[in-house]
Amino acid sequence: MQEIKQAISHVEGTAIVVPGNDIDTDQIIPARFMKVVTFDGLGEYAFYDLRFTADGQQKPHPFNEERFSGASVLVVNRNFGCGSSREHAPQALMRAGIKAMVGESFAEIFAGNCTAMGVPAITLPHGSVQKVMQEIEDDPLIHITIDLPSSVITVGDASYTFDMPAAYRSALIAGNWDSTSVLLSHLDMIDNRASKIPYISGFAV
Amino acid sequence: MKRNLFNTVWDMHKVTTLETGQDQLLIGLHLIHEVTSPQAFQMLEERGLKVHRPDRTFATVDHIVPTANQERPFKDRLAEQMMQAIERNTKKHGIEFFGLHTDHQGIVHIIGPELGLTQPGMTIACGDSHTSTHGAFGAIGLGIGTSQIRDVLATQTMALSRPKVRKINVTGRLQPGVYAKDIILKIIADLGVNGGIGYAYEYNGEAIHALSMEERMTICNMSIEGGARVGYVNPDQTTFDYVEGRRYAPKGEAFDEAVEFWRSLASGPDAEYDDVYELDANTLRPMVTWGITPGQAISLDDRIPSIRDLDEEQRETAKKALKHMGFSEREPIKGKKIDVAFLGSCTNGRISDLREAARILKGHKVAKGVRAFVVPGSQQVAAQAEREGLPDIFRDAGFDWRGAGCSMCLGMNPDQLHDREMSASSSNRNFIGRQGSPSGRTLLMSPAMVMAAAITGEVSDVSEIVPSPEPVR
Numbered sequence: 001m002q003e004i005k006q007a008i009s010h011v012e013g014t015a016i017v018v019p020g021n022d023i024d025t026d027q028i029i030p031a032r033f034m035k036v037v038t039f040d041g042l043g044e045y046a047f048y049d050l051r052f053t054a055d056g057q058q059k060p061h062p063f064n065e066e067r068f069s070g071a072s073v074l075v076v077n078r079n080f081g082c083g084s085s086r087e088h089a090p091q092a093l094m095r096a097g098i099k100a101m102v103g104e105s106f107a108e109i110f111a112g113n114c115t116a117m118g119v120p121a122i123t124l125p126h127g128s129v130q131k132v133m134q135e136i137e138d139d140p141l142i143h144i145t146i147d148l149p150s151s152v153i154t155v156g157d158a159s160y161t162f163d164m165p166a167a168y169r170s171a172l173i174a175g176n177w178d179s180t181s182v183l184l185s186h187l188d189m190i191d192n193r194a195s196k197i198p199y200i201s202g203f204a205v
Numbered sequence: 206m207k208r209n210l211f212n213t214v215w216d217m218h219k220v221t222t223l224e225t226g227q228d229q230l231l232i233g234l235h236l237i238h239e240v241t242s243p244q245a246f247q248m249l250e251e252r253g254l255k256v257h258r259p260d261r262t263f264a265t266v267d268h269i270v271p272t273a274n275q276e277r278p279f280k281d282r283l284a285e286q287m288m289q290a291i292e293r294n295t296k297k298h299g300i301e302f303f304g305l306h307t308d309h310q311g312i313v314h315i316i317g318p319e320l321g322l323t324q325p326g327m328t329i330a331c332g333d334s335h336t337s338t339h340g341a342f343g344a345i346g347l348g349i350g351t352s353q354i355r356d357v358l359a360t361q362t363m364a365l366s367r368p369k370v371r372k373i374n375v376t377g378r379l380q381p382g383v384y385a386k387d388i389i390l391k392i393i394a395d396l397g398v399n400g401g402i403g404y405a406y407e408y409n410g411e412a413i414h415a416l417s418m419e420e421r422m423t424i425c426n427m428s429i430e431g432g433a434r435v436g437y438v439n440p441d442q443t444t445f446d447y448v449e450g451r452r453y454a455p456k457g458e459a460f461d462e463a464v465e466f467w468r469s470l471a472s473g474p475d476a477e478y479d480d481v482y483e484l485d486a487n488t489l490r491p492m493v494t495w496g497i498t499p500g501q502a503i504s505l506d507d508r509i510p511s512i513r514d515l516d517e518e519q520r521e522t523a524k525k526a527l528k529h530m531g532f533s534e535r536e537p538i539k540g541k542k543i544d545v546a547f548l549g550s551c552t553n554g555r556i557s558d559l560r561e562a563a564r565i566l567k568g569h570k571v572a573k574g575v576r577a578f579v580v581p582g583s584q585q586v587a588a589q590a591e592r593e594g595l596p597d598i599f600r601d602a603g604f605d606w607r608g609a610g611c612s613m614c615l616g617m618n619p620d621q622l623h624d625r626e627m628s629a630s631s632s633n634r635n636f637i638g639r640q641g642s643p644s645g646r647t648l649l650m651s652p653a654m655v656m657a658a659a660i661t662g663e664v665s666d667v668s669e670i671v672p673s674p675e676p677v678r
Contacts, residue, residue, distance in 0.1 A: 021522050022398055022498050026636040030643070031615045035269060035283035037243035037290045039351075049643035078518065079399040082432070082498075083636060084615075085334040086241065087350035108402050108434050109334055109348055112365075116352035126518075167225040167366050174224065178352070180252070183229055183360040186220055190257075190362055193220045193231050198466050199324060200233060200261070203459035 007175035008118050011100040012145040013072030015155075017133045018047070018062050023076065024083035025110065029092045031084075042088055043095030063096070067140040075133055076103040078126075081110025090114045100146050102153065102162070104129050115168040118177050120148060122162040131158070148173050209472040210439055211370045211405050214345050218328045220362055227364045232347075233327040234261055235357050236313050237300070240268040240617070241332030243290040245354035246298075256298040258361040263322060264295045265303040267312045271618050272580050272607035275305055284618070298358075311583020311609040314338040314551040318422065319585050321451025325440035325467035330357050335551050335633065337428040340437030341421035342444055343470060345405070348434060368435065369479035371404045372472075375412035377487035382668035384561075385420035386553060386631070386651035388412070390492035390502040392484060393431040398500040401433025404480070407472065408438050412486035418447040419557040426552045427633050430499035439471035493538050493664055494635045494649040496526030501635075502649065505666055509536045529637055530646050531625075539664050541648065545628035546577040546604075546659035547640075548652050550614040553631035554582030556589050558652040563590075563598040565656040565671050571603030572662030578605035580612040580620070604659070616641020629658035 033045040051061040058064050074093060080103045081089060090113045093101075101114065101121045114121040124132065135142055135155050142156045148169055153162050171177040183190075195201045220229040235258075242264070249256070256262060269284040279285040295302035303309040309316055314335050317323040325343035329336060332354045339346035349363065356363045373392060379385075393400075406428050413421065421438045428436025438444075445464050448454045455463040490504040501523065503509065509527070511534035512520050527533065532541075548554070548562055559581065571577045579599050581587040587609055590596060596606040613620040614632035621641025622628055628640055628647050635647035648664060657667040 020525070021518065024498075024634075024636045026615075026634070026639050030638050031268075031617045032641065034240055035281070035287060035617065037286060038247065039244055049638045054643065079402075079432070082398060083334065083429075083634060085332060085336075085348040085350055087244075087332075087352060090350075105399060105402065107399070107432065109350060109429075113350035113352065116350060165366060167223075167227040167364075171225045171227075171364075176225070179223075179364045180254070180356050180359050182223060183356055183362050183364065184254075186229060186362075187257075187360070189220050190229075190231060190360060193218070194258075194361070197217060197231070197233065199327060199455075199463070203455045203462045203466070 005175050005178065006118065008120065008172040008177065009148045010145065011073065011120060012143065013099070014070060014141055015073040015075050015136045015144050016062050016068040016071035017075045017136050019077055019133060021078040022082055023080050025081055025086050025089040026083055028081065028089040029086065034086060034088050039088065039091040039095065042092040046092040046096040070097065072097055072099040073144050073146065074098045074101045075129065075136060076101065077129060078104040080106050082107040085109045087113045090117055090119060094119055102129070102132065115171060115177050116179070118172065120146060120164065120172055122146060122153065122164045124160055124162050128160050207473070207475055207477050209370050209407060209476040209478060210343055210437065210470050211345065211407065213470050214326055214328065215367060223364055225364065227366050229362050230328060230365050231362050232330045232357050234322055234329045236317055236329065236331040237262065237264045237354065238268060238313050238333065239266045239287045239291040241351050242294065242354055243287065244351045245358055246294040248355045249358055254359045256300065256358050259299040261361060262300045263303070264291060264300050265310055265313050265316055266291060266305065268611045268615065268617050270305065270610035272610050272612050272620060275608055308584050308588065311585065312551045312554060312611055314426065315555060315582035315586065318342065319583060321448055321454035324448055324454070325444060326470045330363065334429045335426050337434065337436045338422050338426040338551055340425040340428070340435060341418060343437055343440035343467065345435055345437065348429060368403055368405045370407055371480040371482060372407045372409055372478040373482045373484065375408065375410040375484045375486050377412055377485050378415060379412060379486050379489065382653065383489050383491055384651040384653060385416055385423040387489055387492045388486065389424045389427045390494070390499065390649065391489055393427065393500045394492070394502040396431055396482065398430065398498045399432040401428065401431040404433050405435035405437065406433040408436060413438055414441055417557060418443060419555045422555070423552055427499065430633060440467045491651060491654050491666065493654065495530065495532060495538050496523065497529055497635055497637050498522060499633065499635060499649060501526055503538060505539055507538070509534060509538060511535050539666065541664045542627065542662060543575060543629045543648065543658050543664065544626040545622060546571070546575055546655050547613045547628055547630045547632065548655050549580030549582065549612050550632035551582065552633040553652045554580060554586065556586050558631065559586065559590050559595055560593070562652045562656045563595045565653055565667060566602045566660070567598050569602055569660045571659045575659055575662050577603060577659045578607055580607045581609050583609045613640050615639060629655045629664065631655050
């Protein structure tokens with residue numbers, strides 16, 4: 001996989017609703033599935049313990065429901081992705097087909113990880129999220145579009161202005177959410193800064 | 206000086222402002238481990254990039270390390286594969302690796318300070334959310350994901366928005382039987398698990414500065430459980446005394462020069478903050494979690510809340526918690542039966558935690574039917590404990606004494622809860638499934654309280670078991 005320089009200004013498709021506050025990264029991807037040296041194949045373990053019993057029987061969970069299959073937008077509530085910094089969590093969701101997330105709030109490291117993967121995580125107030133969730137429950141095939149330049153999400157006939165950190169929004173639109181090459185282009189400045197930091201250049205032994 | 210330490214250290218490391226408005230921040234120390242780094246090295250190789258500052262990068266293994274049988278190859282084929290990946294990657298890129306064969310292997314947040322790698326004024330990044338631990342030294346410790354590990358490996362920098370700073374002023378002094386763990390559990394319970402989103406927490410006040418470095422690390426460690434990615438304490442004489450003489454610490458005149466620099470970073474009395482929160486340590490009692498987030502914590506003497514007494518937005522998670530834990534509203538937390546006692550983790554697996562636990566445990570036995578084990582945070586912690594005869598105290602009481610690692614904090618190795626077992630744990634997360642069993646249950650508490658629970662087989666007041674505990678400070 002080479003560096004991806006792809007502008008992400010628009011995501012559309014159907015959505016899946018996973019309600020609940022404080023859904024942590026251990027629930028999104030249990031630690032025992034992180035014994036891997038690549039992210040490939042993590043998609044099938046997304047929400048694993050919420051979706052399957054110990055003996056592998058399906059439990060009721062949105063990710064097991066046929067009506068939500070093929071969804072590309074994940075709708076959640078408050079503090080989604082709290083806990084561990086494991087990028088395995090958003091990677092598992094992305095590999096399960098999720099291209100954007102809509103919620104009341106996202107944990108900080110999780111939102112940063114999503115952006116670094118090119119997955120917009122946008123926020124709406126509680127009431128709007130509840131409405132959007134209801135619309136999707138009523139019609140799981142309802143079409144959703146997320147437009148980053150205008151900060152508008154459209155759910156069927158309704159549209160809402162969403163929020164997201166300005167830096168994340170502009171990185172996605174400009175296509176430099178994969179930040180390595182931008183950072184690398186400042187190598188001289190990096191080395192210059194390092195040379196002025198006492199513990200790196202001065203009293204370090 | 207009106208500036209707080211956070212802003213001073215941030216500005217010192219700022220390379221430039223990016224087009225997105227984020228800052229490009231130089232990372233002074235990059236710590237890596239086996240779980241979150243292999244994919245980053247893979248991305249680097251696919252792009253033909255080198256590690257920019259292998260001299261500022263250090264590695265260890267902690268998450269998947271078995272603590273009972275460490276013979277290679279590991280029985281767990283996947284764990285063995287991860288071990289080989291980090292051995293290969295560190296060798297190829299010339300990165301110092303504290304593997305199992307060295308005497309400094311251990312939990313990454315324990316070995317950094319132990320080796321003197323962690324110093325005041327640094328920016329420290331690691332692919333682990335508990336990197337905030339290093340903030341105890343007056344450093345900015347940042348937990349990062351794998352894409353950012355790739356950025357830091359390739360450039361020694363990362364793109365980041367500057368958070369706001371909230372001062373948490375803890376006045377008074379802790380009473381006997383009450384510990385640093387109780388302070389941080391109380392802060393998270395008060396401010397909420399998402400209260401710190403967008404903030405760095407500065408822990409300040411006489412109660413904080415009376416703590417040892419290891420206790421300060423316990424507090425900074427759990428900042429992320431309150432939503433704050435960064436937590437720190439201003440460096441003081443306690444900090445300098447801890448750092449002096451360690452392997453990577455400046456020596457001789459360089460150390461004196463360093464102390465002068467470190468002192469200059471601390472927030473002054475008139476420093477400005479975006480928010481201030483006050484907490485009184487005098488009235489604090491031991492804290493225990495009753496639910497499935499670290500914020501669902503109450504004082505040992507309190508009852509589990511009733512749903513209708515909670516804020517609207519807490520109710521749904523509370524209902525889920527009661528169902529998972531098998532608890533009812535208004536029940537006392539004291540007296541809840543436990544099946545497992547776990548002492549360890551980057552929160553409470555340091556030598557002072559083990560000493561205090563052993564002091565309480567001495568002459569007692571683990572209650573019948575309770576599975577109990579101690580996992581020292583590092584090989585150095587284990588070696589020091591052995592010099593002090595602590596393993597015998599634990600073994601005589603019925604505890605298993607294990608090798609160093611993360612162990613049952615997250616159950617990535619063979620140490621896991623089974624079925625619905627209830628664990629009294631000195632770790633940092635009580636999330637559903639966290640300790641390896643999807644139906645397992647976790648009660649977070651201080652190491653001393655874990656010992657009390659191990660002895661009686663139920664959540665108990667340590668002060669009633671060891672009449673007048675004098676904390677080791």
